[in-house]
Amino acid sequence: MTEAPPVSAPSRLLDLFSGANLFPTLMLGGGISMHAIETYITATLMPSIVRDIGGLSLFAWATTLYVAASVVGSIFVAVRPAGVSLNRCYVAGAALFGVGSFICAVAPIIEIVLLGRTVQGLGAGLLVTLGYSFIRFVYPEALWRKASTLYAAIWGVATFLGPSIGGVFANGSAWREAFAMLVPIALAMALLAPRRLPRGEDRHEVAPAPYAQIALLLASVLLVSFAGSVETVPLRAALVALATVAIFAMVAIERRARARLLPAGAVRLSSMLARIYLIMLLMLVALASDIYIPYFLQGLHGVTPLVSGYLVALLALGWTAAAFLTAGLSGRRAVVSIAVGTLVEAVSTGALLVLLARDNPGSSVATLVPATVAIFGMGFGVGMGWAHLVTLVLKRAPEDEKDKASAAITTMQSLGSAFGAALAGVVANSTGLLDPGGVAGNISAASWLYGLFALPGLIAFALAVSLLRQR
Known part of the structure; x- marks a missing residue:
């Protein structure tokens, strides 16, 4: 027996x-x-x-x-x-x-x-x-x-x-x-x-190295970083456009190349793996708008640099808390956690359009508390999904391409942070932060920044829902 x-x-x-x-x-x-x-x-x-x-x-x-x-x-x-x-x-x-x-x-x-x-x-x-x-x-x-x-x-x-x-x-x-x-x-x-x-x-x-894709990827990062630091709006737009062209060219080459940078199917939206990577990228692009939160807290809400630093640290606390709270989920429940997390991040980011983009020189607690909750929510949303996304990549990638799949996680992380930070600089500097500046300029820049940066989270939510349907 x-x-x-x-x-x-x-x-x-x-x-x-x-x-x-x-x-x-x-x-x-x-x-x-x-x-x-x-x-x-x-x-x-x-x-x-x-x-x-x-x-x-x-x-x-x-x-x-x-x-x-x-x-x-x-x-x-x-x-x-x-x-x-x-x-x-x-x-x-x-x-x-x-x-x-x-x-x-x-x-x-x-x-x-x-x-x-x-x-x-x-x-x-x-x-x-x-x-x-x-x-x-x-x-x-x-x-x-x-x-x-x-x-x-x-x-x-x-x-x-x-x-x-x-x-x-x-x-x-x-x-x-x-x-x-x-x-x-x-x-x-x-x-x-x-x-x-x-x-x-x-x-x-010896695996052939995808030199063309690597060069285009690095070019896109450098171009969008340049865009965040130049002063003239037309030049910023041109650099962002060139960075976008470089990304599309990399994807086009990747689809046909024998020496690939990413796992098989990772550049085709019909592939579940491609959507997982794209969700990762979009979540970190949206999160990168946090680089301006201390500036707006100090300039619009009269918060000291030390206090603003600790308020932004609540974003980290949200990420960590959500990661541990959802660690036990698996299967369909894990994918639901990803979808809910993308929506929480998008709503929290969009809420700062109202909660952060306003003149509060007296540091009114009634205004700061809801803004703080939204900052916490941005990190909480990412924490709900990130570990489950990593696990899905490791399980979905072809057995002989696990290394490429793991490397691509870090690549998405770096690209999301780099593109998000640079694009945040382009948006803020183009919508009032530098001209006219002051309170009016800060309110305008914060409104545009957090209104636009809620969109990547919403797109990520739509992609996460598609994962649920496919499963």
């Missing part, structure tokens, strides 16, 4: 930190944490850096080059040479991140800081992509969703911790210590990776 298989216990989030899972979780979560927190630390420190060593005209490039390099790093995981295992990629990523941090720490001029940020970005792109690539090698499938939830929550926590840590090092030349303290951490992780992480799969054949 055949013995019945044992009934496995339900997986818990704490299982990620028990037994053989502990060190891989610390390593993979640590890599994502370094990238996420450093992103916000640098955003806080850049004003101090340019005050100390100059280079205000190159201010935006500290983010632009970092994002562009992280896209290259993430793509390398998918097209790495034969024989290069995943844990060797992790060693390279941690080492590059440490070297880049060291370059930034000793930089005498802004151009050297930008070089360091580029090297950092390459390492960060590798580390974040490997966090997702390793999930299927480190954990049983029952823990995939839990691991995705943990890594999603890290981004939410980073939004709070990054500016707080950066604020500690924001005086004088203390910003150098903020970079220097990352060097030993990164190098220790590089040394531990071969001992604490499995090899992953080796490449027995």
Whole structure:
């Protein structure tokens, strides 16, 4: 008589930190944490850096080059040479991140800081992509969703911790210590990776690199970043249009190319995988409008910089809270959570059109409380869906293209943040922030910004509903 298989216990989030899972979780979560927190630390420190060593005209490039390099790093995981295992990629990523941090720490001029940020970005792109690539090698499938939830929550926590840590090092030349303290951490992780992480799969054949798609993708990021920093509206519009053309050209080449950047079917809307990636991209585009929330809180609502920073941190709290609250959902309920999350994000973003875009010099609590709830809701909506989207990618991607699928998650993350931030700059600067400026200009800019940036969330909602129908 055949013995019945044992009934496995339900997986818990704490299982990620028990037994053989502990060190891989610390390593993979640590890599994502370094990238996420450093992103916000640098955003806080850049004003101090340019005050100390100059280079205000190159201010935006500290983010632009970092994002562009992280896209290259993430793509390398998918097209790495034969024989290069995943844990060797992790060693390279941690080492590059440490070297880049060291370059930034000793930089005498802004151009050297930008070089360091580029090297950092390459390492960060590798580390974040490997966090997702390793999930299927480190954990049983029952823990995939839990691991995705943990890594999603890290981004939410980073939004709070990054500016707080950066604020500690924001005086004088203390910003150098903020970079220097990352060097030993990164190098220790590089040394531990071969001992604490499995090899992953080796490449027995060299995958051809999709150079044309990579070039067009990077061009689109750089063009839209330029658009956010130029002063004339026609030039901004032209740069955004060129970035859009580059994206469409990349998609057209990807559909016909033998050397592909994305998994099969990821550029055709008829494919479920393509819609999952597009939902990810749109959710982060909408979320990027948060970069102007502190400015409007201070300029329209009389809130101090410190208080505005903590109010925006509620967005991170919302993301983290939702990620943990919905971690136990699976199957159709997980897809419902994605759909509801996109709608919550869209409604919360649109609500700021009324709640944030108004003159409240007396800091009326009756006005600020609803605005705070909407800020929390933006993060909560993303948190409801992100981990489930990651899990769907890992399950839906073809078995021989899991690395491409994991790399594409990081690519969508970087593109969504980069495009969203740059487009937010284009909208705000074109609708009154610079001219006429002042209270009237701020109200106009905030109204346009949050009205328009609710649209990506609504499109994501429609795509999520289509996932429900397909399932």
